[in-house]
Amino acid sequence: xxxxxxxxxxxxxxxxxxxxxxxxxxxxxxxxxxxxxxxxxxxxxxxxxxxxxxxxxxxxxxxxxxxxxxxxxxxxxxxxxxxxxxxxxxxxxxxxxxxxxxxxxxxxxxxxxxxxxxxxxxxxxxxxxxxxxxxxxxxxxxxxxxxxxxxxxxxxxxxxxxxxxxxxxxxxxxxxxxxxxxxxxxxxxxxxxxxxxxxxxxxxxxxxxxxxxxxxxxxxxxxxxxxxxxxxxxxxxxxxxxxxxxxxxxxxxxxxxxxxxxxxxxxxxxxxxxxxxxxxxxxxxxxxxxxxxxxxxxxxxxxxxxxxxxxxxxxxxxxxxxxxxxxxxxxxxxxxxxxxxxxxxxxxxxxxxxxxxxxxxxxxxxxxxxxxxxxxxxxxxxxxxxxxxxxxxxxxxxxxxxxxxxxxxxxxxxxxxxxxxxxxxxxxxxxxxxxxxxxxxxxxxxxxxxxxxxxxxxxxxxxxxxxxxxxxxxxxxxxxxxxxxxxxxxxxxxxxxxxxxxxxxxxxxxxxxxxxxxxxxxxxxxxxxxxxxxxxxxxxxxxxxxxxxxxxxxxxxxxxxxxxxxxxxxxxxxxxxxxxxxxxxxxxxxxxxxxxxxxxxxxxxxxxx
Numbered sequence: 001x002x003x004x005x006x007x008x009x010x011x012x013x014x015x016x017x018x019x020x021x022x023x024x025x026x027x028x029x030x031x032x033x034x035x036x037x038x039x040x041x042x043x044x045x046x047x048x049x050x051x052x053x054x055x056x057x058x059x060x061x062x063x064x065x066x067x068x069x070x071x072x073x074x075x076x077x078x079x080x081x082x083x084x085x086x087x088x089x090x091x092x093x094x095x096x097x098x099x100x101x102x103x104x105x106x107x108x109x110x111x112x113x114x115x116x117x118x119x120x121x122x123x124x125x126x127x128x129x130x131x132x133x134x135x136x137x138x139x140x141x142x143x144x145x146x147x148x149x150x151x152x153x154x155x156x157x158x159x160x161x162x163x164x165x166x167x168x169x170x171x172x173x174x175x176x177x178x179x180x181x182x183x184x185x186x187x188x189x190x191x192x193x194x195x196x197x198x199x200x201x202x203x204x205x206x207x208x209x210x211x212x213x214x215x216x217x218x219x220x221x222x223x224x225x226x227x228x229x230x231x232x233x234x235x236x237x238x239x240x241x242x243x244x245x246x247x248x249x250x251x252x253x254x255x256x257x258x259x260x261x262x263x264x265x266x267x268x269x270x271x272x273x274x275x276x277x278x279x280x281x282x283x284x285x286x287x288x289x290x291x292x293x294x295x296x297x298x299x300x301x302x303x304x305x306x307x308x309x310x311x312x313x314x315x316x317x318x319x320x321x322x323x324x325x326x327x328x329x330x331x332x333x334x335x336x337x338x339x340x341x342x343x344x345x346x347x348x349x350x351x352x353x354x355x356x357x358x359x360x361x362x363x364x365x366x367x368x369x370x371x372x373x374x375x376x377x378x379x380x381x382x383x384x385x386x387x388x389x390x391x392x393x394x395x396x397x398x399x400x401x402x403x404x405x406x407x408x409x410x411x412x413x414x415x416x417x418x419x420x421x422x423x424x425x426x427x428x429x430x431x432x433x434x435x436x437x438x439x440x441x442x443x444x445x446x447x448x449x450x451x452x453x454x455x456x457x458x459x460x461x462x463x464x465x466x467x468x469x470x471x472x473x474x475x476x477x478x479x480x481x482x483x484x485x486x487x488x489x490x491x492x493x494x495x496x497x498x499x500x501x502x503x504x505x506x507x508x509x510x511x512x513x514x515x516x517x518x519x520x521x522x523x524x525x526x527x528x529x530x531x532x533x534x535x536x537x538x539x540x541x542x543x544x545x546x547x548x549x550x551x552x553x554x555x556x557x558x559x560x561x562x563x564x565x566x567x568x569x570x571x572x573x574x575x576x577x578x579x580x581x582x583x584x585x586x587x588x589x590x591x592x593x594x595x596x597x598x599x600x601x602x603x604x605x606x607x608x609x
Contacts, residue, residue, distance in 0.1 A: 037108045043119040046102055050126040051191075053095050055491070060287045060407040061299040061390040063491035065310065068467075068509035069318040069484065071382045071575040072310035073557070079506070081580025085592040085609050090137065093144070099127045101147040114181065121179035124172035125197050131172075132204045135165050136495055139225055139587040139604060143168055158600040161228040166208045170239065173201040177246075185252060188406070189278040189286040195247050199284055199410055202244035202418040207499050209236030210425060214501040218470070220583035221605035222501075237422045244419035248436070253412040256282040260446040261351040264363035264371060265388055268444055270355035273390050278406045285410035289403055297403035299390035304398040306379060314357055314385035314488075316512040316572065321463055321481055322350040327442075327450020329460055332515075338567050339515045342384065343527045351446035352485055358386045360526040364393035375525045375532040376514075378552050382575040384514030384525070389489050408490070413441060417483045424475045431455055434475075438482050451478070467505060498586050507581035513573030516560055522547050535560055535571075582606065 036042045055063055065072070066079060077083050102123045106116050127145075134141045140159040145168070148155050176197035183194045213233035215222035247253065256279045261267040272279050278286035289297045302309040324330055325348050332340055346359035353359065363371040371393070376386040390407065397403055420437035423429035431454045439452040450456075456474040463477055471477050480500075484493065497505050517523065520538070522531035534547035535554065542548040554560055560571035584606025592609045595601050603609060 033105055034108075037105050038110060040111060040115050040119075043106065043111065043115070047119050047122045047126075050095075050099065050123065053126060053130060054285075054287060054409055055407075056287060057289055057295065057297040057401070057403075060409065061297060061403075061489075062302055062309075062312075064489045064493050065312060066506070067493035068497065068505040069315055069488065069493060070312045070387075071315055071511035071513075071577070072312045073382060073575075073577075074310050075577055075579060078585070079579055081582055081585070083585075083589070085589040085595075085603065085607055088589050088591040090588065091591050091594045096127060096130050096144065097147055099123050099130065100145060103127070104146055117179040118181045121176040121197070122192060125176040125180070125192055125200065128169045128172040128176070128197075128204070129200060131165060131169050132200075132207075135162065135169070135204075136207065136498070137588050138590065140165060142601075156598050156600050158602060162208065162212075162226065163229045163231050166204070166231065166236065169204055170201065173197045173204070173243075177201070183250075183252070185280050188288055189280045189283045189408075190288055192285065195250060195252055196284055196410065198243045198247050199412075199415050199418075202240045202247070202415055202422070205236045205240035205243065206418045206422050207495065209233045209240055209422065211499040212236065213425065214499065215586070218501040219503075219586060221586070224605040225587070234426060237426050241419055241422035241426065244415045244422065247412070247415045248419065253284060253415075254281055255413060255416075255440055255444050257444055260444065261355070263361050265354050265359060265361065265393070267351055267355050267446075269352050270389065272408055272411065274392055274405045276404060276406070278408065282412045283406075283408040283410070284412060284415075285408075287407045287409055289406055291404045296401045297390075297405070297407065298401045299403045299405070299407075300392055300397035301400055301402070303387050303391050304377070304380065311380050311382050312387060313381045313383040313513070313575075314387060315383055315510060316385065316514065317466055317510045318484070318488075319345070319353065319357070319385055321467075322353040322485060323442075323447060323450065323481075324349055325351070325446055325448060327447050327452070329462070336567065337565070339563065339570055339572075341517075341527075342514055342525045345515075350442070350485065356387065356389050356488055358388055362388065362526070364395065366395060373526060373528045375528070375530075378533040378550070381513075382558060382573075383512065384573055387489065411490075413486055414492075416441060417479070417486060421476075421479045421483065424473070424479050429455065429475060438479065441482060441486055467509075468500075468502065501586075503581050503583065503586055507579045511575040511577065512561075513575065516571040516573060517568055519560060519571065522550070535573075 036046055077087060103120055106120050140161050142157050143160045143164050144154060177194050180192065180194045180197060186193055210233070212226060212229065215225055256268055256272060258268040258271070272283060289295055303312065320330055320332055322330060330349065332345065334340055343360040346354055354362065358374065358376045362374055364374045366372050376384050378384060380386060390405070392403060392405060416437040420429065420433065423433050434451070434455050435453040442452055456478045459472065459474045459477060463481055464471060468477060468480060483496065497503055516535050520536050522534050524530060525532040531547065531550060534551045536551060537554045539553060541553055542551045545551055557576050559574045559576065561574050563570050563572060587604050589604050589607035590601055595603060595609060
């Protein structure tokens, strides 16, 4: 049996802890306070419950389902621009109340101060994590640092400014970094340590620093978002860089390297997402899944089944941002001006491309257990770029909750990206910084040329015009390229768009797909001699067609767009799903019923009750 510190399923104390939804509900174990706080075991078991606030088997693999780099077959009310204060229901404070309860009562003098401070540090780390989610979601919110009683005036306070929230978050993380006693890699990366606190600080300060920089003059409601704020963007960016640098200098974590790429779509990068145990040299925090404990994930089911999931598929627009292996910018056309085939476009590229999607050489186990070449499943992939990042290469995992691969929640790679971006935004990044961060990530991805050890000086006009038209710095553009590629599907993209004031990308990003040489003709996508798809506009084709088993019948959403000027007369797949972005969507509204209960709360800019 795999030995694992599985903190989410086996603790009896969880039954005693709070499951509250507002600011006043008390944990059920008031009478057992002495048991909870009277020795280290009680403190440890209580804080184990905080890990329930992290993404789990049902969400860890799909926390980036709303972003501009992927097409999907359906969108939610928020994505349609139809979200209202009446439909908003996510205002919940039970988890913060539970953490505050622990911090208030962790004072028993029979437990040593060092031990108490360690667990209070863990609690304050989670409070910072939870308040960061509030900051991203709602902007300024009430800062509450104690469990409230129904008579407390603070129960009816108004929102505090972003300054107050970020200042308290930094204080919590500084306390956690100073008092959490674990400074080594934790078993299976299932629990936090000192470096987790600093990595989170780099993430959160980078978010808030760039949010302030790009919303100060670049969004409709920027002035209202930042009202009352005096902490500067540069102060926060420096705090992000400093926190990341402490993690880097400590030398506890490093990038997982090894074989850059193995034929079949595997390699050092994808090891991080399909390994049975976390790759702890890089993965700083992970969600564990285990067959023997019946704690299983559903990534294969989500990405590889027609009966589940939104058929999330990478867009061609994003696939084109991956560099060639020699470090040059990718060109989708050959020297003759013809569009490259799927085999050509997934060969000789940044190795992460074919470790994120099914490339031309992708293989997986069939029912007999043999690895066989497997093309994108065009009944699942709306664009032809089918994700594999969290997916086990075995058909046996596809039809239910069966995944036992652990899911990274925090990686050292992110710390490197946080450092590089903070320094780039400050204008203080050096060639040495670049080599240790972006250069290191690209070397891990098999890139052998380009700007690995020196700062880039040339703007990629495609990257700029398609995604970041307001960015003129080649350094910042390349940092953003690297961040999007390295962290794809890990829950960052929509938050990144929000902090960069690039929300309109969500509405305007093309949901385009692979090159199709011809309609009504069988196509062998991966060059293995087997026809993979037959694209047709004939709605009756599958009833009597020769290739009906692989037929893709175009509909109102999925189209083949004729390419003007292609010498071969080809098409690009496309998927139309109207999306709507309004600038008030950078932060969510306070639910109408919440304001009715607490009239001191004010509605967020651009929303009305």
